[in-house]
Amino acid sequence: MKRLQIVFYLLLFVATPAAAQDITALQPIGSVISYARTENTISFVCSDNSQVRLTILAPDLIRVRAAFAKPIPAKDHSWAIAKDDWTTPRWNISETTGAVTVSTDEVEVVVSRSPLLIEFRDARTHQLINADERPMAHDAKGQLAGMMFDPKAGTFIAVSKKLGFDEHFYGLGEKAARLDKRRGFFVNWNSDTPGYTEGRDPIYQTIPFYLALQRGVAYGIFFDNSYRSYFDFGRSSQQRAWFGAEGGELNYYFFYGPSIKKILGRYADLTGHMPLPPMWALGNQQSRWSYYPDTMVEEVAREYRQRDLPLDAIHLDIDYMRGYRVFTFDSQRFPNPKALSDKLAGQGIKLITIVDPGVKHEPRGGGTDPRYFVFEQGLERNYFQHRSNGQLFVPRVWPGESVFVDYTLPEARRWWGDLHRVYTDNGIAGIWNDMNEPSDFVDQTGKNQLDVVSYDEGERTTHAKNRNTFALLMSRATYEGLERLRPDGRPYVITRAGYAGIQRYATMWIGDTNSTWDALALNIPMFTTLGLSGEPFVGSDVGGFIGRGNGELLVRSYQVSFLAPFCRNHKVIDGYDQEPWRFGKYYEDIIRKFLKLRYELLPFLYTTLEESHRTGVPVFRPLMLNYQDDPNTYNIDDQFMIGSNLLVAPILKPDVTRRLVYLPSGTWYDYWTNKKYAGGTMITVDAPLETVPMFVRGGAMIPTTTPQNYVGERPAAPITFNIYPDEKATAAGNLYEDDGVSPGYKRGLFRRTTVSGRRKNGGFSTSINSSEGQFNPGARQLKFAVKG
Numbered sequence: 001m002k003r004l005q006i007v008f009y010l011l012l013f014v015a016t017p018a019a020a021q022d023i024t025a026l027q028p029i030g031s032v033i034s035y036a037r038t039e040n041t042i043s044f045v046c047s048d049n050s051q052v053r054l055t056i057l058a059p060d061l062i063r064v065r066a067a068f069a070k071p072i073p074a075k076d077h078s079w080a081i082a083k084d085d086w087t088t089p090r091w092n093i094s095e096t097t098g099a100v101t102v103s104t105d106e107v108e109v110v111v112s113r114s115p116l117l118i119e120f121r122d123a124r125t126h127q128l129i130n131a132d133e134r135p136m137a138h139d140a141k142g143q144l145a146g147m148m149f150d151p152k153a154g155t156f157i158a159v160s161k162k163l164g165f166d167e168h169f170y171g172l173g174e175k176a177a178r179l180d181k182r183r184g185f186f187v188n189w190n191s192d193t194p195g196y197t198e199g200r201d202p203i204y205q206t207i208p209f210y211l212a213l214q215r216g217v218a219y220g221i222f223f224d225n226s227y228r229s230y231f232d233f234g235r236s237s238q239q240r241a242w243f244g245a246e247g248g249e250l251n252y253y254f255f256y257g258p259s260i261k262k263i264l265g266r267y268a269d270l271t272g273h274m275p276l277p278p279m280w281a282l283g284n285q286q287s288r289w290s291y292y293p294d295t296m297v298e299e300v301a302r303e304y305r306q307r308d309l310p311l312d313a314i315h316l317d318i319d320y321m322r323g324y325r326v327f328t329f330d331s332q333r334f335p336n337p338k339a340l341s342d343k344l345a346g347q348g349i350k351l352i353t354i355v356d357p358g359v360k361h362e363p364r365g366g367g368t369d370p371r372y373f374v375f376e377q378g379l380e381r382n383y384f385q386h387r388s389n390g391q392l393f394v395p396r397v398w399p400g401e402s403v404f405v406d407y408t409l410p411e412a413r414r415w416w417g418d419l420h421r422v423y424t425d426n427g428i429a430g431i432w433n434d435m436n437e438p439s440d441f442v443d444q445t446g447k448n449q450l451d452v453v454s455y456d457e458g459e460r461t462t463h464a465k466n467r468n469t470f471a472l473l474m475s476r477a478t479y480e481g482l483e484r485l486r487p488d489g490r491p492y493v494i495t496r497a498g499y500a501g502i503q504r505y506a507t508m509w510i511g512d513t514n515s516t517w518d519a520l521a522l523n524i525p526m527f528t529t530l531g532l533s534g535e536p537f538v539g540s541d542v543g544g545f546i547g548r549g550n551g552e553l554l555v556r557s558y559q560v561s562f563l564a565p566f567c568r569n570h571k572v573i574d575g576y577d578q579e580p581w582r583f584g585k586y587y588e589d590i591i592r593k594f595l596k597l598r599y600e601l602l603p604f605l606y607t608t609l610e611e612s613h614r615t616g617v618p619v620f621r622p623l624m625l626n627y628q629d630d631p632n633t634y635n636i637d638d639q640f641m642i643g644s645n646l647l648v649a650p651i652l653k654p655d656v657t658r659r660l661v662y663l664p665s666g667t668w669y670d671y672w673t674n675k676k677y678a679g680g681t682m683i684t685v686d687a688p689l690e691t692v693p694m695f696v697r698g699g700a701m702i703p704t705t706t707p708q709n710y711v712g713e714r715p716a717a718p719i720t721f722n723i724y725p726d727e728k729a730t731a732a733g734n735l736y737e738d739d740g741v742s743p744g745y746k747r748g749l750f751r752r753t754t755v756s757g758r759r760k761n762g763g764f765s766t767s768i769n770s771s772e773g774q775f776n777p778g779a780r781q782l783k784f785a786v787k788g
């Protein structure tokens with residue numbers, strides 16, 4: 001019996017190894033003995049020689065740093081941060097015997113002296129927003145060493161916050177989990193996890209940023225630490241939500257809302273706004289591991305066009321290369337890539353190639369003919385990563401024995417970026433970065449990489465710190481390379497792994513999903529969560545990647561993804577075909593209807609995407625983002641909104657043709673029938689396979705156009721604003737336009753047209769209000785259609 005029990009507990013331990021960290025065993029930071037201020041900081045010296053520093057970046061953004069038993073190091077660098085030139089807002093300090101309080105116009109930070117506890121309050125109402133549950137702590141005595149993934153990484157550090165009884169948690173980037181993360185426990189360690197299911201953790205990305213919401217008031221915390229990190233939102237205790245890391249600096253940013261949208265804007269200011277991709281990136285895309293040779297790629301294009309299915313891009317997976325050597329084309333399969341891309345361009349279709357980080361290890365003389373210039377150049381210039389003992393690090397990936405570039409080296413990033421000339425010269429329109437966790441077939445846990453050294457600004461740190469930022473820097477090298485190679489175009493990079501800030505360089509997709517209903521259902525909380533984590537441009541393999549789907553699943557998948565920013569059907573190499581026509585005409589006809597609807601809604605999607613670029617508020621939203629004051633929305637995993645105006649409630653189970661839909665307060669219109677509903681309630685709707693329940697918010701004017709086969713096919717197509725009046729019989733909307741391809745929008749070459757209207761004398765009168773920006777869209781018709 002005893003033995004069985006031990007085995008059981010051992011199993012439990014294996015299943016959730018890291019939940020075991022007992023942070024109450026850590027040594028708390030000493031109490032405050034003195035403090036000093038500068039223009040934008042206040043630094044506390046503690047009884048144990050520790051130091052804590054608050055930096056006042058904005059009225060709603062406070063940075064907290066701590067160093068245990070030593071002063072805060074002068075060196076301050078993070079790959080995630082995009083902005084460090086903040087204009088210091090008005091702030092002041094007040095003191096009592098027990099505490100020092102720092103106040104801006106929006107937040108009060110109360111630092112209790114002994115023990116040292118930090119509290120954040122609303123500066124106007126003095127309402128408590130967030131409070132330390134115990135002092136910040138570190139593993140001074142190495143008590144957690146046995147629980148550390150990497151005992152050599154450094155000292156475990158942790159911050160523990162009081163858990164609110166009604167506090168909801170959101171964000172943390174890419175997690176195979178539901179929307180509300182309350183009572184969840186998560187690990188961040190970029191991992192290649194094909195076929196993952198709900199609960200698998202960690203997966204590909206690390207975004208150590210979360211939002212919390214209580215009584216309608218939100219705050220955010222970005223723990224900018226790239227070591228393996230842990231977030232416990234009340235799993236191990238009902239008292240606390242804690243986060244910690246296996247090394248590095250205790251360094252977090254506190255964002256105060258109270259609105260989530262405001263926090264997302266600040267987070268984008270801090271870690272970077274997503275640039276606009278070319279408009280065609282919103283078009284439908286088709287992929288397969290792998291389409292080859294070139295004639296098969298042409299056949300896919302031909303099928304799409306013959307069947308009148310819209311398509312903007314085809315992806316070439318790893319088999320386009322000569323023996324998986326990045327920056328080469330297989331000369332039998334793709335003898336003339338330029339001719340292929342030209343031919344496809346004639347049909348409005350772009351080519352995207354995959355580029356993995358693994359560079360085939362192929363020394364001069366030992367290799368094949370022709371010699372592999374990428375390996376030779378990288379070796380000669382010393383751009384590849386080594387282990388701490390000085391040996392070249394040789395992981396095994398698709399090319400067999402390989403090497404990885406040290407992307408922390410600026411000159412290596414430049415070299416890698418410039419190598420993409422091979423693609424741009426051949427008319428390749430976008431780059432797809434895969435395997436950049438980085439994955440290694442020898443060992444997928446990452447343990448084998450713990451002593452791999454990177455230059456890291458001269459610090460020469462290991463993958464204990466740099467694994468999680470590897471993809472960020474690889475995508476950065478790629479993005480910046482494409483910017484240099486095509487200064488008149490917008491780079492388009494897709495990535496699988498990432499760290500906070502990845503939105504500056506790449507679109508992402510959620511990796512190797514299963515072709516199952518469960519995986520489809522998981523799409524929604526994963527997309528909405530990524531949106532709440534600063535990554536607006538997301539999508540997944542439509543139909544699922546692994547396993548055998550069917551027509552019904554594929555149709556229902558399109559009914560989710562036809563409004564996702566990234567809409568690409570993709571399938572594993574040994575999987576069953578799943579292009580839109582593979583299950584017969586019945587399903588194909590429905591898929592066509594939804595793809596065409598996507599292109600019809602393109603002006604709306606592009607307008608919403610530009611809003612994401614500018615404000616950090618995502619395209620694909622959970623209802624709670626638009627209805628933060630409505631607790632009915634806090635846990636909705638099976639509905640989503642596109643922008644502020646479109647609500648979608650897809651069917652996520654087989655054989656189901658009816659479902660409950662929650663409509664928040666206001667007036668709503670059934671998209672298909674224009675039937676009007678009063679919100680603030682649950683309704684039951686029919687959803688046969690041909691349809692997806694979709695509602696438009698009363699008060700919206702949605703810009704649409706005539707569906708095209710690809711973006712830009714008919715540049716001057718008329719724009720129709722579909723008008724859905726609200727209770728007061730008014731409506732408003734806007735339309736964002738630019739050239740769709742160049743970076744000119746950053747210099748004001750865009751046009752934002754706002755429109756509004758109201759019921760008048762039995763009719764509806766509309767007006768085109770001010771327009772903003774210097775882009776001239778040329779003559780085009782604007783039409784208005786009142787619905788309902």
Ligand code: MIG
Nearest residue numbers: 289317318354434511512572
């Ligand atoms: O080890 O390039 O997630 O989309 O088709 C698998 C082959 C490598 C994983 C990607 C998937 C891609 C596949 N890749």
